[in-house]
Amino acid sequence: MTPPNLAMLKKLLIVTVTMFAFGFALIPFYKKICEVTGINNLLQPDTLTKDAQINTGRSVTVELDANVHKLPWKFRPLKSSVQIHPGELVQVMYEIRNDSNYETTGQAIPSYAPKLLSLHLKKLECFCFSKQVLKPHEVRQMPVQFVIESELPTDINTVTLSYTFFEINSASASEGENKLVKI
Amino acid sequence: MAAVHHPDHGHGHEHEHHGAPSGIMRWMTTTNHKDIGTLYLWFSFMMFLTGGVMALTIRAELFQPGLQLVEPEFFNQLTTLHGLVMVFGAIMPAFVGFANWQIPMMIGAPDMAFARMNNWSFWLLPPAALLLIGSFFVPGGAAAGGWTLYPPLSTQMGMGMDMTIFAVHIMGASSIMGSINIVTTVLNMRAPGMTMMKMPLFVWTWLITAYLLIAVMPVLAGAVTMLLTDRHFGTNFFNAAGGGDPVMFQHIFWFFGHPEVYIMILPAFGIVSQIIPVFARKPLFGYSSMVYATSSIAILSFVVWAHHMFTVGMPVSAQLFFMYATMLIAVPTGVKVFNWTATMWQGSMTFEAPMLFAIGFIFLFTLGGFSGIVLAIVPVDIQLQETYYVIAHFHYVLVSGSLFALFGGTYYWLPKWTGHMYDETLAKTHFWLSMIFFNVTFFVQHFLGLAGMPRRTPDYALQFADFNQISSIGAFGFGLSQLLFLYVILKCIRGGEKATNQVWEGADTLEFTLPSPPPYHSFETPPIVK
Numbered sequence: 013m014t015p016p017n018l019a020m021l022k023k024l025l026i027v028t029v030t031m032f033a034f035g036f037a038l039i040p041f042y043k044k045i046c047e048v049t050g051i052n053n054l055l056q057p058d059t060l061t062k063d064a065q066i067n068t069g070r071s072v073t074v075e076l077d078a079n080v081h082k083l084p085w086k087f088r089p090l091k092s093s094v095q096i097h098p099g100e101l102v103q104v105m106y107e108i109r110n111d112s113n114y115e116t117t118g119q120a121i122p123s124y125a126p127k128l129l130s131l132h133l134k135k136l137e138c139f140c141f142s143k144q145v146l147k148p149h150e151v152r153q154m155p156v157q158f159v160i161e162s163e164l165p166t167d168i169n170t171v172t173l174s175y176t177f178f179e180i181n182s183a184s185a186s187e188g189e190n191k192l193v194k195i
Numbered sequence: 196m197a198a199v200h201h202p203d204h205g206h207g208h209e210h211e212h213h214g215a216p217s218g219i220m221r222w223m224t225t226t227n228h229k230d231i232g233t234l235y236l237w238f239s240f241m242m243f244l245t246g247g248v249m250a251l252t253i254r255a256e257l258f259q260p261g262l263q264l265v266e267p268e269f270f271n272q273l274t275t276l277h278g279l280v281m282v283f284g285a286i287m288p289a290f291v292g293f294a295n296w297q298i299p300m301m302i303g304a305p306d307m308a309f310a311r312m313n314n315w316s317f318w319l320l321p322p323a324a325l326l327l328i329g330s331f332f333v334p335g336g337a338a339a340g341g342w343t344l345y346p347p348l349s350t351q352m353g354m355g356m357d358m359t360i361f362a363v364h365i366m367g368a369s370s371i372m373g374s375i376n377i378v379t380t381v382l383n384m385r386a387p388g389m390t391m392m393k394m395p396l397f398v399w400t401w402l403i404t405a406y407l408l409i410a411v412m413p414v415l416a417g418a419v420t421m422l423l424t425d426r427h428f429g430t431n432f433f434n435a436a437g438g439g440d441p442v443m444f445q446h447i448f449w450f451f452g453h454p455e456v457y458i459m460i461l462p463a464f465g466i467v468s469q470i471i472p473v474f475a476r477k478p479l480f481g482y483s484s485m486v487y488a489t490s491s492i493a494i495l496s497f498v499v500w501a502h503h504m505f506t507v508g509m510p511v512s513a514q515l516f517f518m519y520a521t522m523l524i525a526v527p528t529g530v531k532v533f534n535w536t537a538t539m540w541q542g543s544m545t546f547e548a549p550m551l552f553a554i555g556f557i558f559l560f561t562l563g564g565f566s567g568i569v570l571a572i573v574p575v576d577i578q579l580q581e582t583y584y585v586i587a588h589f590h591y592v593l594v595s596g597s598l599f600a601l602f603g604g605t606y607y608w609l610p611k612w613t614g615h616m617y618d619e620t621l622a623k624t625h626f627w628l629s630m631i632f633f634n635v636t637f638f639v640q641h642f643l644g645l646a647g648m649p650r651r652t653p654d655y656a657l658q659f660a661d662f663n664q665i666s667s668i669g670a671f672g673f674g675l676s677q678l679l680f681l682y683v684i685l686k687c688i689r690g691g692e693k694a695t696n697q698v699w700e701g702a703d704t705l706e707f708t709l710p711s712p713p714p715y716h717s718f719e720t721p722p723i724v725k
Contacts (some may be wrong), residue, residue: 028371028413035417038447106226152502
């Protein structure tokens with residue numbers, strides 16, 4: 013290995029290591045882009061852009077669904093479905109109960125059906141905007157406030173709003189306070 | 196393999212290497228660029244046959260609707276491993292094999308810059324291949340989520356996925372070491388007088404490819420490392436429940452994946468740029484524009500990745516940006532196709548096998564380029580995403596592009612490597628069989644895709660039956676034709692008409708000043724390039 017070759021080897025190894033780090037740096041970079049452009053705001057409240065016109069002539073059935081993934085919790089909506097009018101501000105209640113003898117933390121991830129609903133569903137308040145910490149055997153009722161815009165295509169008469177609670181590592185659970193306890 | 200090849204390089208160097216290992220250890224410990232090139236080429240050919248058998252199993256299952264031969268789970272493992280084996284096992288090592296054999300001889304260097312690292316970069320590959328193939332036999336089978344390893348499937352599968360991730364790490368390390376070697380060799384070890392703008396285009400395209408590899412392979416390594424820690428160490432890079440995002444993987448993967456596409460085609464451009472002028476008996480038209488076009492393709496390849504994922508949900512402005520940037524790549528590519536055609540214009544052409552493959556390459560690669568432009572159009576792509584149209588497109592650029600260039604390059608340099616002319620009639624037969632069966636296999640897949648047949652599925656609706664049958668027949672024809680290729684190579688290694696130093700009338704690069712076959716150590720005294 014001649015000295016010029018060795019120098020070149022060092023340079024190229026630095027490039028390699030830098031690019032490996034760059035791959036990881038893409039993660040915060042993309043998160044920032046999603047935050048700025050509002051692409052991935054499942055966990056942030058929507059704002060209503062215009063005065064909602066309530067369309068009382070039309071009813072939509074909202075079916076409420078609740079699932080738990082690998083958590084010792086019971087999770088259910090208080091009503092399994094509600095009839096609403098497009099444009100109307102609706103509040104529905106969910107209940108979670110920790111069946112275990114230890115404190116656990118979960119995060120709810122929403123899912124909508126049909127997919128088109130995600131364009132016309134505006135959530136003003138939701139327990140999914142923050143993580144939920146439950147003490148042993150604690151029971152909590154939590155609201156979701158939403159508006160389904162009148163622009164929802166008229167051939168859709170039934171929609172499903174589904175939440176699944178996932179466990180969050182207990183290490184990260186203690187940070188941050190739970191803003192929804194007050195409600 | 197050693198037994199077959201030993202006679203070629205074995206004679207004439209024993210006296211230079213007293214006590215050098217013989218038999219298998221000669222190949223395990225070799226630091227000679229020609230030996231390592233040979234190892235790379237045989238390895239990639241074996242992987243090509245392995246991936247080919249997987250492809251034929253896929254096509255056999257798709258011969259008629261319904262499930263006949265394999266379970267759907269196994270079918271998904273086959274499509275996944277076919278992609279991984281062909282990309283990382285066949286095409287890429289084959290080009291590195293060409294680089295090892297040719298670059299030192301073409302720039303007048305005695306060997307590669309880091310000869311021991313060169314040995315190491317090859318011998319990493321067989322363990323990686325064993326991991327990939329071995330993953331079929333572990334509980335749960337091989338990775339089955341597609342060669343792109345998208346989560347959430349890839350974060351859920353069994354240990355086959357861990358073996359795949361590890362194999363990708365090893366192959367990535369091998370590629371990076373190979374690339375460092377190539378960049379250093381080309382930049383530091385050129386013969387006196389061989390300025391950058393006098394380098395043969397094959398060397399230029401490989402230099403640019405090596406830079407691309409060094410830039411993006413670490414990103415892929417990062418992406419699969421994140422998959423691994425998500426799977427086993429409780430991180431949540433791609434796990435939505437833990438605040439991660441599966442779409443993020445697609446962004447990181449394709450930040451690697453799109454330059455990877457050019458990694459697999461730029462050396463092919465280089466090979467074709469060597470072949471066409473020789474058989475047209477004219478200098479290459481627009482040499483410097485070729486260099487600049489290759490560089491622009493490489494730079495543009497970093498800003499088009501999201502065209503692989505138009506449907507994941509991105510703002511229209513982003514879709515438009517990636518659409519126009521993608522279409523922009525057609526400009527430098529068009530320059531290259533124009534230059535190849537202009538080189539042939541009014542040349543006194545002959546049509547030996549390398550030239551046939553080069554012309555076949557220009558025809559079919561351009562066709563694949565056009566279907567690429569169709570797919571770049573956002574509204575069309577939303578329709579054609581995940582259909583057989585995409586399969587047809589990338590097989591036109593990878594099989595009739597990269598692979599045809601590899602065939603052409605093999606026939607072009609085989610007389611130099613072995614010292615014997617290959618059997619021209621059989622080689623031409625190999626070309627025509629490949630050409631015809633390739634199109635029978637893949638042209639109809641455009642129609643299947645336009646009609647909406649989804650990819651990665653073992654069963655399909657009845658209306659797709661006829662085209663699938665045609666495609667399967669073509670695939671078996673194409674696969675069997677490659678046995679002829681193997682026969683031609685073996686026949687050429689064993690003997691044949693003695694090749695001259697120049698081999699081809701009109702060949703004027705440095706390797707054709709050496710004897711055929713070249714001595715084990717060539718250009719120990721650098722040639723002077725005027």
